[in-house]
Amino acid sequence: MTTGRPDDAGCTILHVDMDAFYASVATRDRQELQGTPVIVGGGHRGVVLSASYEARRHGVRSAMPMMRARRLCPQATVLAPDFEVFSAVSAAVMETFRDVTPVVQVMSLDEAFLDVAGSARRLGSAWDIAEELRARIADEQRITCSVGIATTTHLAKLASRRAKPDGVVVVPRAEATAFLHPLEVEELWGVGETTATALRRLGLATIGDIAHTPALILQRALGPAVGAQLHDLAWGGGSTTVVPRRSVDEPDRSIGSDTTYRRDTDDPAVVLRELLRSATMVAARMRRAGVVGRTVTLRVRFSDFTTITRSRTLREPTDVAVQIHAEAGRLFTALGLQRARIRLSGVRVSGLTDAATTPRQLVLGERASGWSEAERAMDAAIGRYGRAAVQPASLLVDRQGLRSDHEEP
DNA sequence: TCTGGGGTCCTAGGACCC
DNA sequence: TCTGGGGTCCTAGGACCC
Numbered sequence: 529m530t531t532g533r534p535d536d537a538g539c540t541i542l543h544v545d546m547d548a549f550y551a552s553v554a555t556r557d558r559q560e561l562q563g564t565p566v567i568v569g570g571g572h573r574g575v576v577l578s579a580s581y582e583a584r585r586h587g588v589r590s591a592m593p594m595m596r597a598r599r600l601c602p603q604a605t606v607l608a609p610d611f612e613v614f615s616a617v618s619a620a621v622m623e624t625f626r627d628v629t630p631v632v633q634v635m636s637l638d639e640a641f642l643d644v645a646g647s648a649r650r651l652g653s654a655w656d657i658a659e660e661l662r663a664r665i666a667d668e669q670r671i672t673c674s675v676g677i678a679t680t681t682h683l684a685k686l687a688s689r690r691a692k693p694d695g696v697v698v699v700p701r702a703e704a705t706a707f708l709h710p711l712e713v714e715e716l717w718g719v720g721e722t723t724a725t726a727l728r729r730l731g732l733a734t735i736g737d738i739a740h741t742p743a744l745i746l747q748r749a750l751g752p753a754v755g756a757q758l759h760d761l762a763w764g765g766g767s768t769t770v771v772p773r774r775s776v777d778e779p780d781r782s783i784g785s786d787t788t789y790r791r792d793t794d795d796p797a798v799v800l801r802e803l804l805r806s807a808t809m810v811a812a813r814m815r816r817a818g819v820v821g822r823t824v825t826l827r828v829r830f831s832d833f834t835t836i837t838r839s840r841t842l843r844e845p846t847d848v849a850v851q852i853h854a855e856a857g858r859l860f861t862a863l864g865l866q867r868a869r870i871r872l873s874g875v876r877v878s879g880l881t882d883a884a885t886t887p888r889q890l891v892l893g894e895r896a897s898g899w900s901e902a903e904r905a906m907d908a909a910i911g912r913y914g915r916a917a918v919q920p921a922s923l924l925v926d927r928q929g930l931r932s933d934h935e936e937p
Numbered sequence: 938t939c940t941g942g943g944g945t946c947c948t949a950g951g952a953c954c955c
Numbered sequence: 956t957c958t959g960g961g962g963t964c965c966t967a968g969g970a971c972c973c
Binding site: 569570571572573574575577591592593594595596636751752753754780781782783784785786787788791833872874876 | 938939940941942943944945946947948
């Protein structure tokens with residue numbers, strides 16, 4: 529691992545990761561908050577989405593319940609997320625990446641892999657390119673980022689983590705194991721809480737420990753896929769290819785929406801109404817994406833956080849909210865819950881295919897329902913007049929103040 | 938007032954077909 | 956009559972990532 533002028537020969541994969549992205553964007557125009565603890569996070573039962581480095585110094589971490597974060601750092605300024613702004617900044621950053629190379633794999637709003645193999649003659653070494661990118665983003669967006677440079681995506685990702693904040697780390701091929709092996713097992717991509725506990729039970733604390741454990745032992749403890757994967761990554765394996773986003777003709781695998789209620793409920797009517805809201809959002813997003821799907825999955829989380837799913841595969845694919853909601857509602861009713869306290873409900877549709885090329889057959893004797901046309905008309909009206917103009921009648925009670933289970937304070 | 942919302946992939950068992 | 960494997964689809968749950 530090198531932080532000075534490094535040997536980046538043969539390293540063409542960059543992982544660029546914005547530093548405390550949401551917090552940085554939310555405070556970049558607020559001089560008075562620079563250098564102070566800031567938490568971006570949400571709402572009533574929300575979690576931390578992003579924390580400034582000053583807040584992290586007090587132990588605040590992303591995904592931590594907001595309540596705990598406030599307790600750890602009561603002096604922090606708490607800001608609500610504004611995803612429209614985050615998305616706009618993200619899009620601009622990704623465009624900057626594409627000025628450097630067309631091979632950009634966007635991983636989320638705040639990180640991407642780049643392969644700069646084809647850019648060296650024009651722009652110099654990977655290290656030069658990283659510093660150029662960082663300067664441009666700091667200049668144009670007034671936020672900082674960190675870059676990891678390596679021969680695999682996994683090494684580049686771990687390298688960018690070591691580079692934070694506001695730095696660059698190169699891991700040359702020859703130094704891969706020297707870089708990896710001292711790190712804790714949690715650093716490996718694919719090791720979360722459960723797997724980390726299992727590894728530590730085996731007496732494995734570092735990535736080097738994993739590397740020197742036979743793959744078969746790991747596979748027996750963690751399953752064939754995870755075991756093989758971790759052993760490979762521990763020796764510096766993993767993908768050497770950056771995939772420039774998913775091809776257009778390959779749709780997402782699923783589209784879903786779920787909601788945590790402001791307060792747990794045992795009222796089936798409330799759940800069914802929230803399922804309609806979710807189904808409406810899901811169907812609209814499916815139509816926008818031009819996909820239809822066959823499998824409807826209901827998700828219910830109870831007050832003790834246990835979560836169940838129920839799914840059913842339809843004979844014909846759909847993108848119609850009324851059908852998705854009807855199926856989710858049937859699955860919910862079939863649970864036969866008796867006064868169970870429910871915390872969250874949601875709907876997901878999978879088995880997605882391109883709407884334009886998926887043949888749609890009317891079942892013999894079935895008449896066209898007209899719902900598809902009606903919802904398309906709704907899409908058009910929302911496009912013209914805004915979301916408030918059009919929504920299912922049973923969701924309109926909100927406006928009269930009858931609904932209080934969902935809205936933010 | 939503990940624990941969001943968007944996803945992906947893997948596993949395992951049963952049904953069903955060849 | 957008994958035994959058998961492979962492949963695919965479906966369902967439920969779980970781990971993980973950002």
